[in-house]
Amino acid sequence: MLIGAIGGYFYWQSVKKTPQYSLALLVDAARRDDKNQVAQIIDTEQVVNNFVPQISEKAVELYGRNLPPSIINRVALLVAPLMPAIKEKAKEELPQLIREKTEKLDRAPYWAIALFAERGLDIKIEGDTATIKSKIPENPAEFTMKRDGNLWKITAIKDEKLAQKVAEKVGQQILALAKKGNILDAGKQLGIENTGEILKGLNDIFK
Numbered sequence: 001m002l003i004g005a006i007g008g009y010f011y012w013q014s015v016k017k018t019p020q021y022s023l024a025l026l027v028d029a030a031r032r033d034d035k036n037q038v039a040q041i042i043d044t045e046q047v048v049n050n051f052v053p054q055i056s057e058k059a060v061e062l063y064g065r066n067l068p069p070s071i072i073n074r075v076a077l078l079v080a081p082l083m084p085a086i087k088e089k090a091k092e093e094l095p096q097l098i099r100e101k102t103e104k105l106d107r108a109p110y111w112a113i114a115l116f117a118e119r120g121l122d123i124k125i126e127g128d129t130a131t132i133k134s135k136i137p138e139n140p141a142e143f144t145m146k147r148d149g150n151l152w153k154i155t156a157i158k159d160e161k162l163a164q165k166v167a168e169k170v171g172q173q174i175l176a177l178a179k180k181g182n183i184l185d186a187g188k189q190l191g192i193e194n195t196g197e198i199l200k201g202l203n204d205i206f207k
Contacts, residue, residue, distance in 0.1 A: 019145045020117035021129040022152040028110040030098045038098070042154045043146075048090045050144075050156035054163035055090065061164075089166050097162050 014022050022041050029037035117123070122133045128147035134140055144156035 010042070017150055018114070019123060019125065019132060019152040020121065020124060021114040022145065023117060023121075023132070023143075024110040024113035025151075026098065026154070027113055029109075030095075038095070040153075041151065042094070042098070044094065044188070047094065047157055047159055048087050051090050051159075052087060054158065054160070055166050058164040058167040064116040089169055093162060093166055093169075094157075097157070097159065 026038065026041045028034075029041070095146075120135050122135055124131045130145040130152060132141075132143045132145065134142070140159075142158035143154050145152040146155050
């Protein structure tokens with residue numbers, strides 16, 4: 001009995017150093033709306049920086065259909081000032097994404113999630129980097145985690161639905177603001193000061 005207890009203790013200590021334990025803490029923090037704990041497990045800036053290319057790809061799909069690659073590349077350079085607005089929108093959507101991805105685990109205690117995570121997740125560890133993919137087709141998710149002391153931090157999230165959602169929201173926000181006033185006012189409300197220059201460049205491309 002004593003040997004079993006000692007073995008269980010040391011096994012649990014080893015579990016606490018795994019990516020799945022950090023994910024379990026994240027699930028628990030998300031359902032308690034513990035922003036400080038969430039911040040310890042998600043590197044928000046890194047996640048958003050890694051996520052922006054996915055948003056850009058979706059924006060091209062939504063708004064750049066039938067355009068040649070050369071035009072798309074030139075447009076991408078011109079609209080670079082939109083990136084801060086896109087990043088802020090992604091940051092706004094990140095907490096909701098975490099809640100959506102973890103809602104099915106709301107009733108499970110965090111220790112159970114840590115112990116049995118591999119039943120629903122494919123976890124691959126290479127050095128200080130871990131790649132986690134969901135095994136559940138209806139709830140796809142892919143995370144990259146980096147070791148950070150005794151915990152693991154999420155540094156990248158791959159999610160096509162969220163990328164499209166953010167691309168649509170930013171595009172819709174620009175259009176809605178532009179309809180209310182002029183495009184220059186719309187740009188200023190989004191924190192973009194040189195909207196006029198962007199439009200001039202776009203007009204030059206599509207002449």
